[in-house]
Amino acid sequence: MLDVLLKGREALFMNNKNIYVKEFREINSRINNLKQMRALLNWDMMTTLPHKGQKERAKVISQINSEIYMTLLSDNTKKIINEMEQMDLFNIDDALGFELEGIKIDYNKIKDIPIQLYVEYTKLIAETIGVWVEAKEKNECKDFI
Numbered sequence: 680m681l682d683v684l685l686k687g688r689e690a691l692f693m694n695n696k697n698i699y700v701k702e703f704r705e706i707n708s709r710i711n712n713l714k715q716m717r718a719l720l721n722w723d724m725m726t727t728l729p730h731k732g733q734k735e736r737a738k739v740i741s742q743i744n745s746e747i748y749m750t751l752l753s754d755n756t757k758k759i760i761n762e763m764e765q766m767d768l769f770n771i772d773d774a775l776g777f778e779l780e781g782i783k784i785d786y787n788k789i790k791d792i793p794i795q796l797y798v799e800y801t802k803l804i805a806e807t808i809g810v811w812v813e814a815k816e817k818n819e820c821k822d823f824i
Contacts, residue, residue, distance in 0.1 A: 699763050700775065706756050707778050710747055710785070717743045724808045733809030741802035748797055751786055 720740050728736055750756065760782065763769060769776045789797055 695762075696766060696768055699759055699766070700768060702755075702759050703763060703775075704778070706750060706759065707782060710750055710782070713743050713747045713750070717747075721805070721808060724805070725811075728809075730809055730813060734806060737802050737805035737808075740805040741798050744801040745794065745798045747785075748789060748794055751782070752790060756782075 717740055720736060720743070724733060724736050724740075760779065763779070769779045792800075
């Protein structure tokens with residue numbers, strides 16, 4: 680009887696483990712996809728986007744940053760990470776541990792910043808890319824500073 684209970688408990692643990700790992704990987708994938716979109720848009724701003732489109736592109740980039748922020752700081756993300764840490768799931772796989780460290784680094788960078796301030800800051804940074812590209816082309820770095 681005890682053997683059956685232990686097997687049932689182990690099966691429940693494995694099921695929960697798989698659910699948390701799957702959800703964590705989905706969150707991490709979403710964040711990474713958003714970061715890749717942001718990187719592509721930043722690259723486009725620096726290479727081919729006409730100057731007149733810079734401000735609109737900066738808005739799009741700030742929206743992407745807002746999505747990253749909300750995904751990273753969501754209650755669901757915190758819950759999944761906490762549960763996985765309690766179950767010591769990040770030590771079962773080096774890749775999973777590496778993914779967690781990346782999420783924690785990103786989380787700790789922005790956790791104390793209000794979302795509106797974060798979005799406005801990232802929009803401002805995106806807008807300066809156009810100014811930098813133009814100053815570089817004219818060899819007038821004082822325009823950027």
